[in-house]
Amino acid sequence: MGKVRIGVIGLGNMGAFHVSYMNKIDGAVLGAVCDVDRGRVERAIAGGGVAGFGTYPELIGSGAVDAVVVATPHYQHCEIARLAFERGMHALVEKPLAVTIGEARRTVEAAGKTNLKFGMMFQMRTFPMFRKVRELIVEGELGEISRVTWLITDWFRTWTYYGSGGWRATWAGEGGGVLLNQCPHNLDLLHWITGMMPNRITAIASIGKTHPIEVEDEVSAILEYPNGAVGQFVTTTGEAPGTNRLEIAGDRGKIVLEKGKIVFTRTRKGVREIREKSPEAFANVEAWDIEVPYKADGAESHTIITQNFVNAILKGEELIAPAADGAKGLEIGNAMLMAGVTREAVNLPLDGEAYDRLLKDLTAKYGGKKTVAARADAVTDISASFKH
Numbered sequence: 001m002g003k004v005r006i007g008v009i010g011l012g013n014m015g016a017f018h019v020s021y022m023n024k025i026d027g028a029v030l031g032a033v034c035d036v037d038r039g040r041v042e043r044a045i046a047g048g049g050v051a052g053f054g055t056y057p058e059l060i061g062s063g064a065v066d067a068v069v070v071a072t073p074h075y076q077h078c079e080i081a082r083l084a085f086e087r088g089m090h091a092l093v094e095k096p097l098a099v100t101i102g103e104a105r106r107t108v109e110a111a112g113k114t115n116l117k118f119g120m121m122f123q124m125r126t127f128p129m130f131r132k133v134r135e136l137i138v139e140g141e142l143g144e145i146s147r148v149t150w151l152i153t154d155w156f157r158t159w160t161y162y163g164s165g166g167w168r169a170t171w172a173g174e175g176g177g178v179l180l181n182q183c184p185h186n187l188d189l190l191h192w193i194t195g196m197m198p199n200r201i202t203a204i205a206s207i208g209k210t211h212p213i214e215v216e217d218e219v220s221a222i223l224e225y226p227n228g229a230v231g232q233f234v235t236t237t238g239e240a241p242g243t244n245r246l247e248i249a250g251d252r253g254k255i256v257l258e259k260g261k262i263v264f265t266r267t268r269k270g271v272r273e274i275r276e277k278s279p280e281a282f283a284n285v286e287a288w289d290i291e292v293p294y295k296a297d298g299a300e301s302h303t304i305i306t307q308n309f310v311n312a313i314l315k316g317e318e319l320i321a322p323a324a325d326g327a328k329g330l331e332i333g334n335a336m337l338m339a340g341v342t343r344e345a346v347n348l349p350l351d352g353e354a355y356d357r358l359l360k361d362l363t364a365k366y367g368g369k370k371t372v373a374a375r376a377d378a379v380t381d382i383s384a385s386f387k388h
């Protein structure tokens with residue numbers, strides 16, 4: 001294969017963004033685009049040399065591409081990926097991988113029966129800050145993890161945002177709210193950085209608390225891990241100015257990520273050793289605050305993921321974000337929502353069929369309760385959402 005011919009499916013905010021840089025990817029060329037909106041297609045192919053289609057089966061069956069980037073509404077992600085696999089095409093999918101963990105598992109299984117590359121657009125894995133913290137944990141600098149707390153309440157969204165698409169913030173169109181739309185990156189990093197998956201989750205989730213929508217816009221969850229560690233995850237799209245603070249506590253101290261800084265409060269001795277062996281009832285745990293340096297390379301994160309995807313196809317490079325990992329973060333989010341709306345603890349691995357039933361119940365109960373509509377004066381700048 002010379003250059004990988006990429007087809008971008010879905011030309012909304014993210015799809016159009018991917019089109020804008022595709023020909024700058026080494027070893028790739030934009031071969032085709034697809035959208036139900038003909039105007040979007042015409043704009044994308046105006047420069048010539050790119051095929052345009054109105055449906056994804058047409059694009060996939062055209063012979064014009066070797067791989068697809070999927071940037072459609074959530075429910076279509078897996079069905080498009082599976083059709084691509086059937087036609088021998090690689091797939092790179094925008095978050096989330098799927099709406100339900102059952103659908104995600106079926107699609108990962110389908111990809112596993114091929115030699116095709118199946119990746120996720122989890123560009124936050126390329127952020128130097130997160131990569132540095134993961135490195136510290138993997139190399140044992142923090143010791144065994146005892147607590148993970150992510151207060152991620154700066155996903156502020158206006159009513160105008162939710163009115164910008166009829167499918168947004170509906171169970172039938174989007175399949176969820178803040179956990180499925182804004183937080184997939186955070187949920188992915190939660191398990192990728194720590195290397196841990198929870199085995200039990202309890203939560204409180206609010207449906208349309210601060211917006212006239214039918215899905216969750218506020219969630220507070222408690223995660224339990226097999227080693228006894230505990231996690232807290234708090235998020236909302238209705239709070240401003242909001243906070244983005246990740247704390248990871250372990251046997252050798254605590255790492256805090258906030259406002260672009262990594263502060264490692266490192267204990268001189270292991271916390272467990274002091275706790276169990278110190279003769280002092282009120283022992284002072286000696287520790288040092290260390291601001292951990294990391295190199296910010298300035299590279300655009302989406303292009304890094306796409307370049308890696310192309311390199312994986314052409315050179316066998318390991319994927320930064322394989323789709324199987326996308327299923328892990330999705331499972332955590334599905335479990336949080338199930339626990340949050342039922343007010344009952346949920347065990348992981350999550351029962352996929354039980355979650356499917358829950359989604360049907362939520363659709364029946366809340367479907368049609370979104371009342372906010374599109375505004376003629378709406379201002380939409382997708383780059384504003386990349387700050388995370």
